[in-house]
Amino acid sequence: MAAHEWGVVIGALGAIAWVNWYFFVAGRSAAAATVAAPAAAGASGTARVDVVVRGGYSPSAIRVRAGEPVRLVFDRQETSSCSEEIVFPDFGIRRFLPAGEKTTIEITPPSAGRYEFMCGMSMLHGVVIAE
DSSP states (O other): OOHHHHHHHHHHHHHHHHHHHHHHTTTOOOEEOEEOOOSSTTOOOOEEEEEEESSSEESSEEEEOTTSOEEEEEEEOOOOGGGGEEEEGGGTEEEEOOTTSEEEEEEOOOSSEEEEEEETTSOSEEEEEEO
């Protein structure tokens, strides 16, 4: 192989490595659920996370406390048919997400672990991490 061919091969491998890093590693920190103030004396607050649906889920990783309810508010800001449904297989939940609207889903992770969610076509993915 000539020197310029090796340069092309090395450049292509570098580009592939960068694309994989960008899409699978970079910016994947988990958002923590925030607890709302109690509405009345003796009432406990419920953890809440707002999730924007636009070409994916943002945030796509959500940290919550195991055994406590969490309210996930999905704000679908697109009309792509892929994002019109959300599925939480571990909780038996399958819900329609209307475009331009917010949809609230409450779950209670029973124990520490990872609970994945996805679109109805299984192309968009996210995870709830219970600790």
